[in-house]
Amino acid sequence: MTTPPESLADVSHVDCTDKIALVTGSTRGIGRAVAQALGRLGADVIVHGRDRDAGEEIAQSIRSDDAEAIVRTADFADPAEVRDLAHSVRSQTDGLDLLLNNAGGLFSEGRLVGDGIERTFHVNHLAPYLLTAELLGHLREGARVVTTASDAHRGAQLDLERPLTTDGYSGMGAYSHSKLANILFASELARRLEAAGQSVVSNSVHPGFVPGSQFGRFLPGPLTGLFRMLGVVPGTSSVADGAAELLHVAVSPSTADVSGRYFSGQAPTTPTAAARDRDAAARLWRRSAEMLGIEEPLADPEAPAEQQRSTS
Numbered sequence: 001m002t003t004p005p006e007s008l009a010d011v012s013h014v015d016c017t018d019k020i021a022l023v024t025g026s027t028r029g030i031g032r033a034v035a036q037a038l039g040r041l042g043a044d045v046i047v048h049g050r051d052r053d054a055g056e057e058i059a060q061s062i063r064s065d066d067a068e069a070i071v072r073t074a075d076f077a078d079p080a081e082v083r084d085l086a087h088s089v090r091s092q093t094d095g096l097d098l099l100l101n102n103a104g105g106l107f108s109e110g111r112l113v114g115d116g117i118e119r120t121f122h123v124n125h126l127a128p129y130l131l132t133a134e135l136l137g138h139l140r141e142g143a144r145v146v147t148t149a150s151d152a153h154r155g156a157q158l159d160l161e162r163p164l165t166t167d168g169y170s171g172m173g174a175y176s177h178s179k180l181a182n183i184l185f186a187s188e189l190a191r192r193l194e195a196a197g198q199s200v201v202s203n204s205v206h207p208g209f210v211p212g213s214q215f216g217r218f219l220p221g222p223l224t225g226l227f228r229m230l231g232v233v234p235g236t237s238s239v240a241d242g243a244a245e246l247l248h249v250a251v252s253p254s255t256a257d258v259s260g261r262y263f264s265g266q267a268p269t270t271p272t273a274a275a276r277d278r279d280a281a282a283r284l285w286r287r288s289a290e291m292l293g294i295e296e297p298l299a300d301p302e303a304p305a306e307q308q309r310s311t312s
């Protein structure tokens, strides 16, 4: 029997019985293992993905561990479905303690979705940005927002024109860029929450290289099978290892007050210079709101009006 993620993260003793968690992308892979672990720790879990049947199966397994679980489907390529998800969470719970922005994928074909935004950027970054914005007022005192990023951000530079076209599309390039956006988003969220005097923390996590999840299904043709086979290569992580990375940041007492950091190997680590660029993080924040046609969440009251309007 494999070691459960809560043991790998040394959080088996943490009592989550009064916690409510939303884990996006928990119908399979790393998110599924996190949702089940949170259920075993006693949390009520909202399971999310597009595949309702897979979600119901996970929810059932969580209920068999005496925790509450409901399933909410939403396609992150569609902003209306993200809003519906947020609305459903707000109306069916009286607050959220854990928001795990984990859903994501790598797409071999370039496609514009929503209001003309490239799909990878939309699913991996804009949707969690919108979901978080919609749920900010619903987060309880001491809540934690955890965003699943990746070391695949290494090599990417923020380019806010990139999501507006599929010309010259590269699946890996788009994925790296979206994972850079995840890190910038998580740190900018932390900065703005702190400036607003809120007790909520925000961090991003690299779960490791996890060939055992179903992530490889996004790759073209034979690469799917090849990706899975890499699971036997030393140095790769199991799904439980990947889930433990998220659990460490989501529920460990040792990380309760840590905010604005990027975690890897269950420790804060240093992402690339592009992922530490404060100006880039602020530009991404503002431009994301514009792309979605919403008011900037947690607007910085001290930022000059000109800067707030800037789209560069």
Ligand SMILES: NC(=O)c1ccc[n+]([C@@H]2O[C@H](COP(=O)([O-])OP(=O)(O)OC[C@H]3O[C@@H](n4cnc5c(N)ncnc54)[C@H](OP(=O)(O)O)[C@@H]3O)[C@@H](O)[C@H]2O)c1
Pocket: 024, 025, 026, 027, 028, 029, 030, 031, 048, 049, 050, 051, 052, 054, 074, 075, 076, 077, 102, 103, 104, 105, 123, 148, 149, 150, 151, 206, 207, 208, 209, 210, 211, 213, 214, 215, 216
């Ligand atoms: N596996 C790795 O090596 C690795 C490494 C670094 C980072 N990550 C990150 O870890 C996270 C989880 O990936 P994983 O490896 O667990 O992959 P996975 O097994 O494919 O799971 C992905 C999850 O995201 C959901 N999802 C995908 N597209 C969606 C969409 N358009 N709308 C709503 N939900 C969607 C899926 O739900 P449905 O299928 O039900 O829609 C599924 O629950 C991702 O953010 C990924 O970028 C993975």
